[in-house]
Amino acid sequence: PTLPQPSLTGVLAVQKQAMADGAPGALTRIDSGSAVYRLASGKADRTAGTPMDADRRFRVGSVSKSFTTVVLMQLVAEGRIDLDAPANDYLPQALPDDGITVRHLLSHRSGLWDYTNDMFYHTVPGFEAVRNKVFTYQELIDLSTAHAPTGRPGAAYSYSNTNFVVLGLMIEHTTGVPIATQYQQRIFEPLGLKNTSYVHPRTTLTGSYARGYVRDDDTTLPLVDSTEQTVSWAQSAGAVISNSSDLNRFFAALVSGRLVAPAQLREMMSLVPVNADQTQSYGLGLRGRKLSCGVTVYGHTGTVQGYYTYAFTTADGRRSMASMANTSNNGTVNTVLGGTLEAAFCGTDPT
Numbered sequence: 001p002t003l004p005q006p007s008l009t010g011v012l013a014v015q016k017q018a019m020a021d022g023a024p025g026a027l028t029r030i031d032s033g034s035a036v037y038r039l040a041s042g043k044a045d046r047t048a049g050t051p052m053d054a055d056r057r058f059r060v061g062s063v064s065k066s067f068t069t070v071v072l073m074q075l076v077a078e079g080r081i082d083l084d085a086p087a088n089d090y091l092p093q094a095l096p097d098d099g100i101t102v103r104h105l106l107s108h109r110s111g112l113w114d115y116t117n118d119m120f121y122h123t124v125p126g127f128e129a130v131r132n133k134v135f136t137y138q139e140l141i142d143l144s145t146a147h148a149p150t151g152r153p154g155a156a157y158s159y160s161n162t163n164f165v166v167l168g169l170m171i172e173h174t175t176g177v178p179i180a181t182q183y184q185q186r187i188f189e190p191l192g193l194k195n196t197s198y199v200h201p202r203t204t205l206t207g208s209y210a211r212g213y214v215r216d217d218d219t220t221l222p223l224v225d226s227t228e229q230t231v232s233w234a235q236s237a238g239a240v241i242s243n244s245s246d247l248n249r250f251f252a253a254l255v256s257g258r259l260v261a262p263a264q265l266r267e268m269m270s271l272v273p274v275n276a277d278q279t280q281s282y283g284l285g286l287r288g289r290k291l292s293c294g295v296t297v298y299g300h301t302g303t304v305q306g307y308y309t310y311a312f313t314t315a316d317g318r319r320s321m322a323s324m325a326n327t328s329n330n331g332t333v334n335t336v337l338g339g340t341l342e343a344a345f346c347g348t349d350p351t
């Protein structure tokens with residue numbers, strides 16, 4: 001089906017509402033065939049007063065999970081990892097349940113507890129406690145397995161960062177090559193993603209970037225500048241830095257078969273509904289969103305201190321959108337920002 005034209009007034013209305021709800025700034029880039037739309041509102045740096053622009057780099061949070069999945073699925077195609085084998089076959093230290101398969105990890109059905117629930121129970125103190133810390137994968141996994149599982153392997157979808165930390169360890173243990181090198185050689189270089197990097201445990205962003213501001217649980221307190229951190233608490237589950245142009249190119253290339261072989265791409269894009277009205281679903285390291293105009297878009301969302309991200313593409317990769325607001329711990333902003341999907345893919349204008 002041909003898509004409606006994007007509504008740029010709709011995108012701008014969403015970005016302005018996100019700012020009214022507390023985001024210092026927001027940006028959206030839409031790539032639709034040869035057309036490029038770049039929209040930015042508010043500030044990239046609220047102290048210096050620097051205006052936001054759509055090319056600035058930012059922390060993409062869980063969008064990193066799709067990058068990790070691409071590396072993993074390339075290893076599956078190379079016959080080095082079997083999706084339905086026990087994860088323990090590929091790990092230096094066994095998970096508590098041999099029944100957890102690689103596929104369970106990729107689809108958030110392992111039952112492994114998400115250690116960030118405890119780590120960030122109190123948002124700003126939790127962040128301050130870890131922002132300069134460096135964790136090993138195993139330390140994070142141990143934080144998770146100190147808790148009972150949320151269910152039996154395969155029983156239900158339960159989103160957990162632990163799954164993609166285990167996958168990061170699995171990739172490094174199986175290949176002996178650091179995940180940073182794998183991202184670089186298997187994704188960043190082949191696609192020419194010059195604005196995308198994985199610099200863990202370095203805390204600084206380079207080039208032109210947006211600063212991020214996390215809101216305190218006590219919303220009467222000022223925003224906290226959370227731009228510099230190791231993101232070691234997330235690593236292969238959330239530490240990639242990118243920009244809207246590179247994210248659009250990544251997801252369009254992914255669904256166009258330029259990153260993983262057809263059999264593996266089919267597995268990634270096999271979506272299972274995860275909410276009551278079946279508008280949200282999860283495949284392998286990929287989220288699906290069914291929009292009001294009937295189109296399903298594929299990609300991922302991201303939440304890391306100071307940054308909310310939506311990055312999605314159509315099944316044929318002909319239209320991609322990446323959108324970011326530079327605040328977090330603000331559910332209203334996160335939900336409002338999701339309105340860019342309707343504007344970009346369905347031409348919806350809330351005004």
Ligand SMILES: C[C@@H](NC(=O)[C@@H](C)NC(=O)CCCC[C@H](NC(=O)C[NH3+])C(=O)[O-])C(=O)O
Pocket residue numbers: 060061062063116120121122123124126161214234237238300301302303304305306328329330
């Ligand atoms: C949900 C999202 N997941 C991710 O992007 C991963 C990497 N982030 C998280 O799990 C949230 C960590 C806490 C953020 C903090 N929240 C708190 O501290 C809450 N007490 C904040 O909002 O800055 C996704 O998959 O879309």
